[in-house]
Amino acid sequence: MTIVDGPGIAIGIGVRYRDVVSDRWPAIVAPQHDELLSSWLRRLAYANGVAPRAFARVLGLDPGMRAASVDLRLPADVARLLHAHTGLSLRKLSAMPMTSSPLKPLLLPLRSDGRRGSSTWLQFCPRCLADDAQPYFRRRWRFATQVSCLIHGCGLRDRCPSCANRIAAFDQDELVPQHFCDICGFDLRRASNVAVRAPARRLDRCINDICRLEAITGSLTTSSLVQRLLDMPASAGVYPTLNLVGLSTAARIRCMERLAEQPVNWLTTEDDAVVAHRRRLILAAGGHAPLIAHIVTTLERRAQRHLPTSRPPPAAELPAVLGAYLRIREAAPASPRRNRGPVGDK
Template sequence: MNEKFRFYSDRNFLYRYRVQKDDYRETLANAVIPNPLTPFKDELFSSWIARLSAKFDCQVSTFLNIYFPFLRDKRLTARDMDLVLDSELAEIFSQKTRISKTIIYNTGLKSYESYLSETIRDNSRNNLISTVKIKGSYSKSYGLKYCPYCLRENNYFKKQWRLLFVNVCEKHNCYLLDRCPSCNNPITITKRKKGIKFFNCPFCGFEFHKAENEKVSSQSKAVENQKKMLEILNNGYFIFENKPYYSIFYFWTVKKLAKLIYLDEYRRNDILQTEIELHNYPLKSKKEIKSRFIEDFLEVKEGISLFTAIYDILKDRESFDKFVKDNNLSFYILNTFKEGSDYNPPYWYIDLISNYQVGINNQIVTEEMIRNAVKWMQKNGIRVSLRNLAKWTGIDFCSNKKAKVLKKIVEDNKT
């Protein structure tokens, strides 16, 4: 009898405790987060969330479950949250922290839309964004990079470290690291050993800022060329033969050349070979490559050589022409693309390769392409008009089959 009574008493206590706990959770779920940390200007979303969680001495998953229980269906810690963050989620985090929605949205990779690519998706690979595969809240791929010297100065991860063509630290002139120097596991920042103030490896506890890293050779053009590519991305346009063009065209072409060089082994290029020798790290052979998606597996030193060379190839028409001739590239190879709107070549690229065949057919211009170009113009304070759109995209509206539809999109957004 006493046993039963004792059991009932314990159950009653637990029941009362559970009610109190649920009330407390409900209060936190509806409360504004006190004294939140403001993201750094160039900080990555997952880095900010990790720092915010550490402030309250809990793991990211616990922090989100307590303050954002209504987001459980989003499974943020089981996905690449830097890709998942959209305008709607940014608004939710803004309301809970009283930090500007724009500031929060700009920590996510979707903020690169209309600059790096027309669309950034959270459920698939994205051009020139390193892949981070999550399993059980831990990263299983080497898609997140960092500079230990930057972490020593400010304890946060930069958004640009997720870009495939960013592989060196311009400030400290060193290679970026893409794995724990102690145990060689991929970098995971949404998990950490508790009781350690700084970002650390959840597997071995190594504090990432304590790593030492190799400096880039002073003879390499890597730092200089990477800086110029980032300028194109941040400005949203590039200049070619004294004409401005939409930055999406540039990065579409960068990805096309990366596939030709890395996957198809068209590697006759002086800058490429010089960089490979300087970094003492050859590109993988075709037999060693098991996937067509270079975002999944391109290593840091491979990326340095590859994109340093690509920037040099695209600096002017003469350099591009030399690359084509040195590798005996036919027009068919240059003009071969996968089906689908995402793979429609930009007019600037078609013009670039037009010398290799006379009488090229007009390429497809999608409505999505025009809408994204209009969105980019509005975001950058450029007057929306057919004349300006033609100037920045190189599209000849008169010769396009969908001219009426495309013109209507522009007219509806005209300023």
């Protein structure tokens, strides 16, 4: 509403009026790159001064671990409520849960049997949390195949190093940022580095690239990749009767280290010769993930935008691109930068 009082004088109260009647919550935080929906909700709750358990009730979710199932499926009424109170578009909200990921079978389960060697639902890199201006949990940390940080080269953790409990989801009545252990209050950013041998980190990166690539090219639907990854404990000969997603991060690091010492047949044997060849190329170029990551990112962006293209399908030309890259790399003179991987890779 605007009141005009004489020529040239206008008193506007529209903005304040909008504030009074707005449904928006006082503090709005934007989701960060690759952030888990549950992590964003925890930050949103904290920014608005609401404890996690109470915030779950605001959203109409059962408190505790069941609320973390929003990472897999965001109910439509919760999405509408979040849209109304944060202004985040329904399109962005619907893209946050990992509902349609073909890699879903590789996600760590929300349930835990509490045993020391079994999995928890979420992992974290202390150094990533320490680097964050607003510490948050990444979507990639939910995958059982991810055991080391692609940025820092250290092993991930799945438990508080002080009290050995898993990260709680929406089970707290106190207002504490999510990078503090909900059980004992330990600052997870201060957790010490977990060492992972370089060959295992390299294999971890390759598996990550292969998964991303096959998810975006659609070959996952016909290949045996997911089952082969679930069977990694048996292939490694470490835990022959157990499934990868049931193991703790420490146990999966042992699997990765054992497999890194073996031939890669367990991963490259595939009916589709193109798919098998592509995996071998990625494994051969394991220390040069930026190129593969660039290709995958480009394909992901293209798929998200649904842009038409006159070029041949990427699945057909990717092996040629990677092959050419390898030939160039082999022909290039040696230099100190040539084999440099991510930070800490030796």
